[in-house]
Amino acid sequence: MIIVTGASGKLGRGVVEQLLKRHPAEQIGVSVRDVNKVQDLQDRGVRVRHGDFDDADSLLYAFEGASKVLLVSSGTLGEAGIRQHQTAICAAKKAGAGRVLYTSHMGASPTSPFPPMPHHAATEALLQESGMLYTALRNGFYASSLIGLIGEAIKTGELIVPEDGPVAWTTHTDLAQATAVILTERSWDGLSPNLTASEAIDMGGVAAMVSDIAERPIRRKVVSDETYREYLLAHGFPEARLEIILGLFRASRNGDFAQTSTALADLIGRPPMKVRDFLKESISL
Template identity: 80%
Template structure:
């Protein structure tokens, strides 16, 4: 049985939907914190069990009979997040799973300016130390994150950001399809190739693209890092979120998210969704 954690989230649910197209529902299980939100999956024959990365016993029950476990990153940073991932890996091993797949990132690095990348690198180390067969999915940057960065620029006409570098924005839907292919047939061990869209674009290019989509000028306004911190503070952003957002731009200008690859297109058998098409569907016009 293939177990998918985080199946109430965008990526996890997308993977389950793709698996349902390929294998019988009774071969799929999900581990979710809120089983009520996954009731529709249970009605379709998927095994739904409560599982929380902070509760090893719940995971042991959720992972029962697993041949493979897809660990979708919790998004909790620091020691608490790493501890939860350690619990999930240990429990997957205890359950007898033959392989663990982890939703890592193309920029995974212990020295990254962007805190989530340090978190991913630490989890990859835990997988290596576990002795289990494992695959770290080096996913491209989620395009949905860009929509949040664009924010109200569509209304104000100003995209306010610090200096940046190109990012290979990639959709959840494409990554979910690729993950299904890897779960059902691709036996990569260790880090995967970068699973990215076909282009990397900086915020200057994003502003031009958004201008074209909405039919009115959107200007990129570049702030210093200090001024951008003050700008986010004035909007009420907590310090932890400010550090993460600034870290994204620092890492992008370091080139951490600029590398593209054909691996995603090869897996899904078509060109990945373009950023332009994604923004057309996602932005308020």
Template identity: 80%
Template sequence: MIIVTGANGKLGRGVVEQLLKLIPAEQIGISVRDVSQAQDLKERGVRVRHGDFAQAESLLNAFEGASQVLLVSTGTLGDAGIRQHQTAIDTAKKSGAGRVLYTSHMGSSIMSYFPPMVHHAATEDLLKKSGVRHTSLRNGFYASSLVGLIGDAVKTGELIVPEDGPIAWTTHSDLAQAIAVILTEKNWDGPSPNLTASEAFDMEGIAAMVSDIVGRPIYRKVVKDEAYRAYLTAQGFPEVRIAIILGLFRASRNGDFTQTSNALADLIGRPALTLRDFFKESLSL
């Protein structure tokens, strides 16, 4: 049985939906904190059990009979998040799972300026030390993050951001399909190739693209990091969130998210969704 954690989230649910196209529902189990949100999957034949990364016993029940476990990264960063991942890895191993897959990220590194990359690198290290067969899925940067970064620029005509570098923005839907294929067909060990869309864009290119789509000028205004911090603070962003956003721009300037790969397109059997088409689907234009 393939167990998917975090199946009430966007990526986890997407993976389950794709798995249902490839294998019988009775071969799929999910581990979620709130089973009431997954009743539709239960009605379709998916095994639904409560599982919490902070509660090893709940995970042991959720992972029962697992051949593979897909660990969707917790949103908790720092030591608490790493402890949760350690618990999940240890429990997957205890349950007898033959392989653990983890939703890591391109640019994963303990030296990254972007805090989630440090989190991913630490978890990849835990997997290596666990002795369990594993695959670290080097996902491209989620395109949905762009909607928040663009903010009110569509209305104001001004995209205020620090200096940045190109990022290979990639959709949840494409990644979910690719991960389902990997779970059912691929036996990769260790880090996967980068699972990205085919192009990388910086914020200047994004401003030009959105401007073209909406039919009115949107200009990228480059500000210093501290000025951007003040700008986000004035909008009510908490300091922890500001540090993460600034870390993203610093890491992109370092070239951490520039590299693209054909691996995603090869897995899903078609070109990845373009950023232009994503914008047409996702922005309120």
């Protein structure tokens, strides 16, 4: 049985939907904190069980009979998040899973200025130390993050951001399809290749695309990190998120998210969605 954690979230749910296209429902299980959010999956024959990364016993129950477990990153950063992942890895091993897959990220590194990257690197190390067969999926940067970064630029005509570098923006839809293929047809031992879209675009390129889509000029305005911090605070962003957002720009300036790969296209059998098409589909005019 293939078990997917976080199946009520965007990526986890997308993976389950893709699995249902290629795998019998009765051989798919999900581990979620709130089973009511995925009642429809149970109605379609998927095994639904409560599982909480802070509760080892609940995970052991949710992972019962697992051949493979997909650990979707809990989203909790720092030591608390790493403890959660350690708990999940240990539960998968105790449940007898043959392989663990983890949604890591391109650019994962203990020294990255983008806070999620040390978190992913630490989890990759835990997987290696576990002695289990594992695959760390080096996912491309989620394209959905662009919508928040664009913010009010369409209304104001200014895309206000710090200096940045190219990013291989990649959609949840493409990554979900690729993950389902890896779970059912092929896999890598250890780190996967970068699973990215075929192009890396900086915020200047994003501004030009948004201008074309909106049919009005959008000017990219480069500001210092400190000015951007003040701008975000003035627009109601919580303090806890500031270092994450600023870290994205610092890491992109280092080129951490610029590398593209053909691995994603090879897995899904088509070109990944282009940034322009994603923006056209996603932004509200």
